[in-house]
Amino acid sequence: xxxxxxxxxxxxxxxxxxxxxxxxxxxxxxxxxxxxxxxxxxxxxxxxxxxxxxxxxxxxxxxxxxxxxxxxxxxxxxxxxxxxxxxxxxxxxxxxxxxxxxxxxxxxxxxxxxxxxxxxxxxxxxxxxxxxxxxxxxxxxxxxxxxxxxxxxxxxxxxxxxxxxxxxxxxxxxxxxxxxxxxxxxxxxxxxxxxxxxxxxxxxxxxxxxxxxxxxxxxxxxxxx
Numbered sequence: 001x002x003x004x005x006x007x008x009x010x011x012x013x014x015x016x017x018x019x020x021x022x023x024x025x026x027x028x029x030x031x032x033x034x035x036x037x038x039x040x041x042x043x044x045x046x047x048x049x050x051x052x053x054x055x056x057x058x059x060x061x062x063x064x065x066x067x068x069x070x071x072x073x074x075x076x077x078x079x080x081x082x083x084x085x086x087x088x089x090x091x092x093x094x095x096x097x098x099x100x101x102x103x104x105x106x107x108x109x110x111x112x113x114x115x116x117x118x119x120x121x122x123x124x125x126x127x128x129x130x131x132x133x134x135x136x137x138x139x140x141x142x143x144x145x146x147x148x149x150x151x152x153x154x155x156x157x158x159x160x161x162x163x164x165x166x167x168x169x170x171x172x173x174x175x176x177x178x179x180x181x182x183x184x185x186x187x188x189x190x191x192x193x194x195x196x197x198x199x200x201x202x203x204x205x206x207x208x209x210x211x212x213x214x215x216x217x218x219x220x221x222x223x224x225x
Contacts, residue, residue: 051194052135054103056224060195060217062107062131068201068209070127071109078107086134099145100137107131111203124182125204131217132198139194143172146191149198150174153187164207166190169218170197177207188214192221 052060057080064073086104087093111126113119136142153176154161161178169175170192177186186207187200197217201210 051139052192052221052224054135056195056221057103057105057133057135059224060197060220061105061133062109062129062199062213062217066107066213066216067109068127068129068205068213070112070205071129072112072115074108074110074115078105080105095148096145098141100141101145102135102137104135105131105133127201127203127205129201129205129210129213130199131213132196133217134196136194136196139171139191142191142194142196146172146189146196149196150176150189153189158185158187166214169214170195170221175211186210190214190218192218193225195221197221 061078063078064075067073081104083093083096083101083104086101087096107130109127109129111122111128114122114126134142134145136145157180158176158178159180161176164175164177164186166173166175166188169188170190173188173190175186175188177184179185180202183202184204185200185202186205187198188211189196189198191197197214199210199214199217201207201213
């Protein structure tokens, strides 16, 4: 994943009759023979959720109705992205291909007024929020991409980072708090099935508000499954 960014149903057929005729040993008071059906052990089904599809991205991703206080939804920059747009460089492009990347989506929220043609310069502490969704062919590919994304965050982007609680987000998750370009940054990055999701906020936005957006995104993913 960019530095910036199934159900098996077991069918049991032809069950043997539950009753077995008595033989001579039963008639003479001996123990009854076990019924073939009663001695048949039915294996527990191995069920797993169906993987996410391209149609699920729109239902899961952050959108205009989720705009945090003090920001505007940047519709023009909140779009689906093919692999060439999603990758930050050629190295990441190759890695995403190996991971089985299918489609990405980015959602962006910027400080109030920054979408106007005569917007003033951004000042320290103003809030930016970003949501990222990456769809992969398999959970294994998504997991590889998620791990690489988190490693890149810690090595190249965040300074003085600390881990924060990300329990309850997907199958595997990481919460990080640190600084980038002089601003405080909170990031939640997690994998749920074959989907990688990231919600980040910079500036004066409280970590709990970023976590709330992450929880909202995960709730939508749960419903989509």
